[in-house]
Amino acid sequence: MGNTEIGAPAGAPFIDMSREFDAPRELLYHAYTEPDLLVRWLGPRKYEMVVERWEPRDGGRWRYVHRDDAGNAYGFHGVFHGPQTVDGMLQTFEFEGVPGHVSLESLWFEERAGRTTIRNHSVYQSVADRDAMVEASMADGVNEGYERLDELIARLQAKEPAGAGSTN
Amino acid sequence: MAVDPLSAVFGALADPTRRAILVRLAEGDRTVGELTSPFPVSQPAISRHLKVLERAGLITRNRRATARLSHLEGEPLREVTEWLARYQAFWDERYDRLEALLATLEPRPEARPAIQQEGD
Numbered sequence: 001m002g003n004t005e006i007g008a009p010a011g012a013p014f015i016d017m018s019r020e021f022d023a024p025r026e027l028l029y030h031a032y033t034e035p036d037l038l039v040r041w042l043g044p045r046k047y048e049m050v051v052e053r054w055e056p057r058d059g060g061r062w063r064y065v066h067r068d069d070a071g072n073a074y075g076f077h078g079v080f081h082g083p084q085t086v087d088g089m090l091q092t093f094e095f096e097g098v099p100g101h102v103s104l105e106s107l108w109f110e111e112r113a114g115r116t117t118i119r120n121h122s123v124y125q126s127v128a129d130r131d132a133m134v135e136a137s138m139a140d141g142v143n144e145g146y147e148r149l150d151e152l153i154a155r156l157q158a159k160e161p162a163g164a165g166s167t168n
Numbered sequence: 169m170a171v172d173p174l175s176a177v178f179g180a181l182a183d184p185t186r187r188a189i190l191v192r193l194a195e196g197d198r199t200v201g202e203l204t205s206p207f208p209v210s211q212p213a214i215s216r217h218l219k220v221l222e223r224a225g226l227i228t229r230n231r232r233a234t235a236r237l238s239h240l241e242g243e244p245l246r247e248v249t250e251w252l253a254r255y256q257a258f259w260d261e262r263y264d265r266l267e268a269l270l271a272t273l274e275p276r277p278e279a280r281p282a283i284q285q286e287g288d
Contacts, residue, residue, distance in 0.1 A: 004259045006252055022270075031270060041268075
């Protein structure tokens with residue numbers, strides 16, 4: 001938790017992220033390329049995520065939609081470029097709510113001693129685009145952050161201060 | 169060239185000397201001479217750093233008697249750390265779930281000993 005490293009250089013339309021996982025990179029690749037697995041972690045928890053296409057190969061297309069309880073739908077789509085392998089993936093990304101603002105997402109899976117670091121480099125068309133994308137994502141991120149905090153507090157409160165047995 | 173405020177703050181923070189200056193100013197207002205002493209750089213160099221910090225709104229400079237004091241302004245720093253921290257929380261949430269998912273997937277047979285796991 002709190003392990004994601006993020007860099008957003010001033011004046012340059014990039015965002016860099018990295019995160020280490022205790023898993024071989026084949027497993028991460030699996031989680032990134034299998035739609036059934038993708039929806040279990042990429043979709044915001046409060047939305048239903050439906051993957052319409054996910055074709056991780058050169059020229060393959062992808063599209064998914066997030067739906068909330070109020071019936072709002074948010075579509076995203078793009079194209080995969082080059083071979084998509086355990087070394088890494090490359091794709092374009094566009095939020096259909098703001099058409100024409102496309103980013104290029106590079107992803108690398110770097111394995112060392114059974115642990116894998118995911119490195120993500122996103123290139124936007126402008127610094128303004130980058131900042132707008134971050135702002136839009138954060139609207140959800142804040143809510144989910146609070147949800148997680150709520151869950152944590154609930155768990156802490158459920159636990160007796162002394163002599164309580166572990167429930168898992 | 170016009171730079172948006174957040175970019176100016178990020179630019180100002182992208183330097184170890186300037187970050188160290190901010191840390192010192194968090195203890196209280198300082199003159200340029202007081203700020204120069206711990207650093208292996210000249211007073212004009214520190215003055216240039218102070219100008220960058222001032223343009224980003226991270227400090228203000230006031231004259232008291234003959235000394236010009238630099239003062240830390242908290243608001244832009246709060247904005248920039250909030251901006252990144254919130255985006256980080258967004259991705260932490262996703263990656264935490266990815267991590268939990270990975271733990272449920274079959275490991276590579278050649279890489280891990282066979283361990284009896286709860287299946288679904």
